[in-house]
Amino acid sequence: MGFERLTSDLFKSKEYSRNEFDLFTVDFMKRLKAKPLAIISKAESDALENIYKNFKEGLGKLATEGAQQKGGTLNRQDAFDDVLDFVRRQEGLVKSKFGKQSPAYLEFYPLGLTEYSAAKVEGLSNLLVRYVAAANKYQKELGKDFVTEISALQTQYVNARDTQGTGIANTKTTQSEIRDSRKTLTVQLSRLVLLIAAVSIENAEQFNSYFNFGLLEVDNNKTSTEADVTPKTDTPPTTV
Numbered sequence: 599m600g601f602e603r604l605t606s607d608l609f610k611s612k613e614y615s616r617n618e619f620d621l622f623t624v625d626f627m628k629r630l631k632a633k634p635l636a637i638i639s640k641a642e643s644d645a646l647e648n649i650y651k652n653f654k655e656g657l658g659k660l661a662t663e664g665a666q667q668k669g670g671t672l673n674r675q676d677a678f679d680d681v682l683d684f685v686r687r688q689e690g691l692v693k694s695k696f697g698k699q700s701p702a703y704l705e706f707y708p709l710g711l712t713e714y715s716a717a718k719v720e721g722l723s724n725l726l727v728r729y730v731a732a733a734n735k736y737q738k739e740l741g742k743d744f745v746t747e748i749s750a751l752q753t754q755y756v757n758a759r760d761t762q763g764t765g766i767a768n769t770k771t772t773q774s775e776i777r778d779s780r781k782t783l784t785v786q787l788s789r790l791v792l793l794i795a796a797v798s799i800e801n802a803e804q805f806n807s808y809f810n811f812g813l814l815e816v817d818n819n820k821t822s823t824e825a826d827v828t829p830k831t832d833t834p835p836t837t838v
Contacts, residue, residue, distance in 0.1 A: 610745070620654065624650075625813055629808045635793075637796070638794070645749040653782075656775050659832065663768050664768065673761065674758040677759075680755075686711060692707065695736075695739050695740065723755070726752045791809075
């Protein structure tokens with residue numbers, strides 16, 4: 599099954615996860631080193647290793663950026679929660695200073711606390727601009743500390759949002775780079791597979807000795823997230 603499969607579809611990207619493709623390629627390179635073939639020159643082997651190195655570095659970069667993006671999202675959520683906590687705590691102070699339906703109170707809470715509780719990421723940024731402006735306008739009544747704290751929370755939230763946005767953009771760029779490097783790797787690997795197939799046309803056993811096809815089936819329940827599975831690989835054949 600493996601012989602026919604590889605020589606018919608040659609690593610279609612939608613069929614194999616990055617993890618599967620990574621493991622398969624590494625295993626193939628080990629087998630080829632253990633049992634060289636005259637038809638595959640050192641230059642061809644070196645090219646495969648260099649192309650794979652770029653692909654692998656991209657995967658490592660993506661993993662790092664993914665962790666950073668996750669951290670950025672958590673920080674942004676913490677900053678979001680800190681703002682809401684302040685706004686809710688200080689509503690009583692604003693109300694006691696100016697009265698619930700006073701023009702000053704409505705500059706802070708035109709819709710009461712509901713507007714803040716229902717705010718989304720971008721919406722809260724806009725609400726903060728209004729809130730900080732009102733805090734500065736009524737600094738004498740509310741105190742300098744009130745203004746200082748909400749201004750610091752605004753800065754914290756804006757910075758956290760920017761960091762999260764940068765993380766998302768970086769991840770998307772790396773995803774694109776990985777797709778490109780994988781395409782290049784697929785072309786080179788397919789080329790070598792066909793060369794081996796050419797000298798094994800009547801010897802499927804020899805062909806299969808270079809490939810562990812089980813590594814292309816490790817993610818049996820694929821989702822949109824790449825699986826991170828490291829199965830036990832076969833031992834490469836000894837040099838003859």
